[in-house]
Amino acid sequence: xxxxxxxxxxxxxxxxxxxxxxxxxxxxxxxxxxxxxxxxxxxxxxxxxxxxxxxxxxxxxxxxxxxxxxxxxxxxxxxxxxxxxxxxxxxxxxxxxxxxxxxxxxxxxxxxxxxxxxxxxxxxxxxxxxxxxxxxxxxxxxxxxxxxxxxxxxxxxxxxxxxxxxxxxxxxxxxxxxxxxxxxxxxxxxxxxxxxxxxxxxxxxxxxxxxxxxxxxxxxxxxxxxxxxxxxxxxxxxxxxxxxxxxxxxxxxxxxxxxxxxxxxxxxxxxxxxxxxxxxxxxxxxxxxxxxxxxxxxxxxxxxxxxxxxxxxxxxxxxx
Amino acid sequence: xxxxxxxxxxxxxxxxxxxxxxxxxxxxxxxxxxxxxxxxxxxxxxxxxxxxxxxxxxxxxxxxxxxxxxxxxxxxxxxxxxxxxxxxxxxxxxxxxxxxxxxxxxxxxxxxxxxxxxxxxxxxxxxxxxxxxxxxxxxxxxxxxxxxxxxxxxxxxxxxxxxxxxxxxxxxxxxxxxxxxxxxxxxxxxxxxxxxxxxxxxxxxxxxxxxxxxxxxxxxxxxxxxxxxxxxxxxxxxxxxxxxxxxxxxxxxxxxxxxxxxxxxxxxxxxxxxxxxxxxxxxxxxx
Numbered sequence: 001x002x003x004x005x006x007x008x009x010x011x012x013x014x015x016x017x018x019x020x021x022x023x024x025x026x027x028x029x030x031x032x033x034x035x036x037x038x039x040x041x042x043x044x045x046x047x048x049x050x051x052x053x054x055x056x057x058x059x060x061x062x063x064x065x066x067x068x069x070x071x072x073x074x075x076x077x078x079x080x081x082x083x084x085x086x087x088x089x090x091x092x093x094x095x096x097x098x099x100x101x102x103x104x105x106x107x108x109x110x111x112x113x114x115x116x117x118x119x120x121x122x123x124x125x126x127x128x129x130x131x132x133x134x135x136x137x138x139x140x141x142x143x144x145x146x147x148x149x150x151x152x153x154x155x156x157x158x159x160x161x162x163x164x165x166x167x168x169x170x171x172x173x174x175x176x177x178x179x180x181x182x183x184x185x186x187x188x189x190x191x192x193x194x195x196x197x198x199x200x201x202x203x204x205x206x207x208x209x210x211x212x213x214x215x216x217x218x219x220x221x222x223x224x225x226x227x228x229x230x231x232x233x234x235x236x237x238x239x240x241x242x243x244x245x246x247x248x249x250x251x252x253x254x255x256x257x258x259x260x261x262x263x264x265x266x267x268x269x270x271x272x273x274x275x276x277x278x279x280x281x282x283x284x285x286x287x288x289x290x291x292x293x294x295x296x297x298x299x300x301x302x303x304x305x306x307x308x309x310x311x312x313x314x315x316x317x318x319x320x
Numbered sequence: 321x322x323x324x325x326x327x328x329x330x331x332x333x334x335x336x337x338x339x340x341x342x343x344x345x346x347x348x349x350x351x352x353x354x355x356x357x358x359x360x361x362x363x364x365x366x367x368x369x370x371x372x373x374x375x376x377x378x379x380x381x382x383x384x385x386x387x388x389x390x391x392x393x394x395x396x397x398x399x400x401x402x403x404x405x406x407x408x409x410x411x412x413x414x415x416x417x418x419x420x421x422x423x424x425x426x427x428x429x430x431x432x433x434x435x436x437x438x439x440x441x442x443x444x445x446x447x448x449x450x451x452x453x454x455x456x457x458x459x460x461x462x463x464x465x466x467x468x469x470x471x472x473x474x475x476x477x478x479x480x481x482x483x484x485x486x487x488x489x490x491x492x493x494x495x496x497x498x499x500x501x502x503x504x505x506x507x508x509x510x511x512x513x514x515x516x517x518x519x520x521x522x523x524x525x526x527x528x529x530x531x532x533x534x535x536x537x538x539x540x541x542x543x544x545x546x547x548x549x550x551x552x553x554x555x556x557x558x559x560x561x562x563x564x565x566x567x568x569x570x571x572x573x574x575x576x577x578x579x580x581x582x583x584x585x586x587x588x589x590x591x592x593x594x595x596x597x598x599x600x601x602x603x604x605x606x607x
Binding site: 105111112121130287289301304318 | 342347351353404407408412414415416417418421422423424425427428431432475538541545546548549553577580581583584587590591594595598599600
């Protein structure tokens with residue numbers, strides 16, 4: 001059973017990645033850039049889903065990890081003259097440290113206190129970015145286009161903002177995220193994380209150190225979110241406080257819930273659906289957040305399992 | 321200067337206690353966190369502006385808002401409790417997601433009906449209390465006094481009335497309270513309405529000091545989160561004490577440095593509390 005579902009799961013993911021790879025040659029320019037954006041945001045949602053869907057910890061402050069990756073990469077490129085690769089590595093290490101330290105404190109609480117603490121810390125980082133505006137450029141944000149240089153592939157120079165580069169970088173990141181999370185979830189560690197989600201007290205009783213497993217899940221998820229932020233900074237070369245706002249912490253929650261928490265393709269699907277929905281509504285009214293609110297309420301009342309979760313429950317049992 | 325900061329902080333503390341008390345009551349009885357609590361506060365302020373605008377008189381507008389705003393917000397709270405929270409069975413995490421949704425809906429509807437700009441409301445009374453070396457707005461003292469009265473009112477409600485008895489019974493054990501004939505469903509609705517009403521009341525009181533706008537709900541929400549975490553979720557006593565701790569220190573730091581720094585320091589304070597006692601100063605143990 002396990003082997004069979006593993007094969008199906010790999011086929012599904014491989015198929016999705018292949019589809020996304022092939023579709024870039026036929027997509028019109030507008031949708032091409034939308035898809036790049038969706039894939040980066042979806043990798044953020046996958047990072048979020050690792051914590052919510054597989055460990056059962058809901059965070060309302062994930063923007064702090066995204067933003068810490070984004071700002072540490074962007075600021076180091078801007079001030080310290082790091083190359084883009086060094087910037088990404090620095091961003092990764094920084095968000096790893098951030099999430100580890102945060103986890104050590106926040107995981108002392110559980111249940112709703114944990115939610116409140118994540119929300120609070122997320123907002124504190126946002127305030128900190130605004131407070132040190134001489135250094136971070138506050139609300140306006142900044143662009144690193146002129147500091148990036150160009151990327152040499154097969155002897156030819158490309159800009160990071162080149163649509164093809166952007167699309168394929170995002171695609172590679174998405175593929176790597178899908179692969180890494182699947183490997184971890186199917187490994188013994190992943191089994192224990194799922195056990196914590198299902199019954200924390202029993203897992204503890206069985207002799208597992210629940211705290212360190214939760215810390216691992218939080219750090220891993222936070223680091224992945226941070227890398228998404230750093231990559232976002234690199235590929236769109238804009239760093240701003242919108243990515244640290246509470247709203248940007250709620251977004252991955254919405255995407256994951258809509259697509260289906262604890263499913264592999266769910267976050268990607270949820271991100272895509274919401275992206276196009278908001279895109280469509282923004283054409284009609286500027287109050288798209290109203291629709292976000294309504295969808296949140298309706299999803300939680302009628303589809304608590306999300307699109308993929310409902311599909312899995314009702315029809316396609318093998319869905320990973 | 322220090323005296324002024326402490327005075328300002330005390331006024332903030334009273335209002336904060338009122339808002340956080342609503343949040344804490346809802347958590348204590350229903351075991352849920354209401355993320356849209358800040359929007360109830362914002363609605364209070366917005367209704368206050370409408371009342372002031374319609375009556376075109378600061379005193380009657382204020383009185384009208386004081387009476388009407390908590391009632392309307394209470395009804396909105398009951399409505400969302402009945403049709404949304406009951407549907408997700410008060411599951412803590414689903415409730416949080418649902419109330420985030422309610423937050424967006426209320427905020428955006430207000431934006432559509434009220435507009436994006438901040439609008440001032442005149443204070444119903446205007447006099448300055450002159451201390452030997454500076455003057456102080458009398459209205460702010462009125463805010464503190466009225467908040468204090470409301471806090472006492474809630475305390476009396478909890479300790480001296482049948483409704484309060486029911487609430488405390490539901491808080492202690494939902495199932496046993498139900499078997500003893502406590503109408504727990506109605507108690508849930510009224511607690512949620514009471515929580516919303518308290519936040520709206522705070523909004524009405526605060527709006528002459530600052531202006532009304534559709535985004536004003538976030539800051540008090542976060543501050544009351546800080547307060548309830550420090551005080552211990554669900555503990556009324558802890559909430560009040562923490563509100564004064566945070567309110568007064570916020571006032572002092574805001575005057576001497578910057579409001580943003582005050583919020584950041586408050587979060588650091590939460591970290592310290594979490595290290596010493598994860599369940600908060602007066603919280604019951606979670607394990």
